[in-house]
Amino acid sequence: MRINGEDYTGSPGMTIQQLLQQRGHDPQRVAVEKNGQIVPRARFAEEELHADDVLEIVQFVGGG
Amino acid sequence: MYLTKEELHNALVERHGADIQQKLDRASVGIAGLGGLGSNIAVHLARLGVGRLVLVDFDTVEVSNLNRQHYTMKEIGVPKTLALLEQLEAINPYLQYEPHTERIIPTNAARLFADCDVVCEAFDRADQKAMLTETLLERLPDTPIVSGSGMAGYGSANLMRTERRFGHLYVCGDGISDIADGIGLMAPRVALCAAQQATMVLRLLLGQTEP
Numbered sequence: 001m002r003i004n005g006e007d008y009t010g011s012p013g014m015t016i017q018q019l020l021q022q023r024g025h026d027p028q029r030v031a032v033e034k035n036g037q038i039v040p041r042a043r044f045a046e047e048e049l050h051a052d053d054v055l056e057i058v059q060f061v062g063g064g
Numbered sequence: 065m066y067l068t069k070e071e072l073h074n075a076l077v078e079r080h081g082a083d084i085q086q087k088l089d090r091a092s093v094g095i096a097g098l099g100g101l102g103s104n105i106a107v108h109l110a111r112l113g114v115g116r117l118v119l120v121d122f123d124t125v126e127v128s129n130l131n132r133q134h135y136t137m138k139e140i141g142v143p144k145t146l147a148l149l150e151q152l153e154a155i156n157p158y159l160q161y162e163p164h165t166e167r168i169i170p171t172n173a174a175r176l177f178a179d180c181d182v183v184c185e186a187f188d189r190a191d192q193k194a195m196l197t198e199t200l201l202e203r204l205p206d207t208p209i210v211s212g213s214g215m216a217g218y219g220s221a222n223l224m225r226t227e228r229r230f231g232h233l234y235v236c237g238d239g240i241s242d243i244a245d246g247i248g249l250m251a252p253r254v255a256l257c258a259a260q261q262a263t264m265v266l267r268l269l270l271g272q273t274e275p
Contacts, residue, residue: 031198038205058230058233064187
């Protein structure tokens with residue numbers, strides 16, 4: 001799959017939640033778009049990923 | 065000295081040009097959070113003469129805000145919406161300000177910002193930034209969001225930039241400097257990030273979609 005413009009090899013059928021854990025992201029601090037559609041946080045644990053998926057992960061940091 | 069609506073508008077047209085000012089007159093921008101980012105963004109947009117500003121924050125001005133937020137000692141204890149409204153009225157009393165003193169949550173975000181051309185995410189906490197971004201991109205998919213992420217400390221100003229992410233999300237800041245790492249927020253970089261957000265808002269209102 002592609003993540004933020006780069007190739008990434010994940011395990012087949014892994015969920016967004018698992019991917020975020022693998023990459024060290026806190027699921028509460030990211031926004032995720034899959035194939036051009038925003039994925040609500042509530043669906044991270046059930047949304048499965050496949051080899052042809054294109055993901056954008058935006059990680060926010062605190063302060064304002 | 066007090067300027068009439070026409071006198072003040074003419075001064076803006078003289079500086080900005082008639083075509084640009086007409087677009088700004090008709091524009092509507094939402095600001096989610098009126099802390100260091102939001103208060104400074106609001107001041108910029110009021111100076112530009114953006115026709116309608118939706119200003120949302122549930123909080124009151126505290127001593128700990130004065131190092132970076134656009135408030136003064138005499139405003140401590142006052143709701144940020146009202147303190148800022150008074151300042152904006154002093155800059156341009158002829159714009160339409162819509163203050164909402166309430167906490168932004170997933171169930172009210174789309175309602176609050178439904179009629180905005182652009183929304184600024186100006187929260188403090190990273191999880192709140194993520195929540196608002198997710199909610200608005202889902203519920204108001206055609207409305208661009210301009211977010212601030214990474215402006216703590218005193219790192220180089222040259223590391224701060226505006227990136228376009230997803231289709232309609234713009235993220236300003238250095239993306240790294242996190243208050244969670246114990247780096248304090250300081251006025252210059254917070255104001256810089258706010259100015260980057262205000263610049264991106266301006267560009268979007270004038271039809272420029274690239275950072």
